[in-house]
Amino acid sequence: MKITTRAATNADRERFIWVESGAMPGLSYVDDVWEMFTTGNDGEFSAALLGDELGGIGKLTRLYDSYAWLETLRVHPDYQGKGLGKAIYDRYMEQMTQMQLTAVGMYTNYDNVVSRALAEKYGLTVQERFSEYIKTDFSDMSVSLNNIQLVSEADAESVFAAHLPSTHPEFIVINRTFYPVKDGLAKMLAANKWLYICDHGIIVMGYRFQPQKALHIAFMQGDKTKLLEFACAKAADIGAKSLSAMRVYNDHEEYEFLTSHGFIKSDTDYITLWRGLK
DSSP states (O other): OOEEEEEOOGGGHHHHHHHHHHHOTTOOOHHHHHHHHHHSSSSOEEEEEETTEEEEEEEEEEEETTEEEEEEEEEOGGGTTSSHHHHHHHHHHHHHHHTTOSEEEEEEETTOHHHHHHHHHTTOEEEEEEEEEEEOOOTTOOOOGGGOEEOOHHHHHHHHHHHOOTTOOSEEEETTEEEEOOTTHHHHHHHTTOEEEETTEEEEEEOSSOTTTOEEEEEEEEOHHHHHHHHHHHHHHHTOSOEEEEEETTOHHHHHHHHHTTOEEEEEEEEEEEESOO
16 A cells, blocks of 8 residues: 655544554653644654555654754554655655755664664664663752743853853753754753753753653753752742753763762663764
8 A cells, every 4th residue: 555644634633642652652742742743843743644544653843943853753553564664754854855954863762773773774873872860859959949040042152152061962852852062052942941040050951841741951060969959949840740861871970960869860771863963
C-alpha cells in the first residue's frame, strides 16, 4: 500500500494519542501538547498513513533562528517495519528545505540503536551523550522569588554572554529538547521567560510543556547552591513534582554537585544527534 504524509488535523487527535500509547506506553504527552503542536509552533505535526490508515506521527519544531528539533516520532507497533518512520523523516527533510533551516537535531536513548540508525540514515550524527538527574524533594530549600528577576529580550544576549564561561556546554536542555548554545539562543530564552538573573549569577530554568511534571534546570552560572534554591522555590511555585537537569555524561563536577543536593541520576543516558550544526 502507498505511504503518504500530511499535516495533522483536529480530527486526528485521538488517533495520534493511540499511536503514541502503542509506541511509547511509558511516555505520553501528545494530548497535553496538541494545541501547542498544531497551532502554536513553527513547524508541522505530521501524520504518516499506510493507505488510509494513520500509523505514524512526528513533529518538527523551530527552536530559534534556523535551528530546529525533530521530536515525537512514533510508529504504532501494528505499523512498524512498513516504512512509516522513514516517511516522517522524509517529511522532516522537506520542511528543512521549505523553512530554510540550516540545522536539525533530535535525541534518543543511548542504547536505542534503531532510532539512532534511522537518524544517521538521514545525515544526523551523534554530538554528545547526556545523563539525567531528578530531584523530587525540595521542601528543605526555600527562598523568596522576589530576589531573582527575568532578563529582558533586549538585555538577554549581553547578560548571557557576560556569564557564559569559555568552557560552556554545547547544548542546554529543557524537556529533553537540546538547544545549541549559539547566537540567538539568549534572546529566545528570554522570550520564553526562562532566563533569570540575581546577585548570585544566572540560571536558565523552565518548561516547554507539562509543568506539573518537572521544572527543568538547563544552565547555572555563579553560586549554584543559591541558584538551586531559586529553582526549588520556582518548582514549588508552579506545582512541579520534580526538578530535572540534563548534564553531559561523565561531568564529575555536575554529578557531585547535583547528587550532593538530592538529585538522583537516572539509569538511562541519552544522545543528541544533529545535521548541519556548525
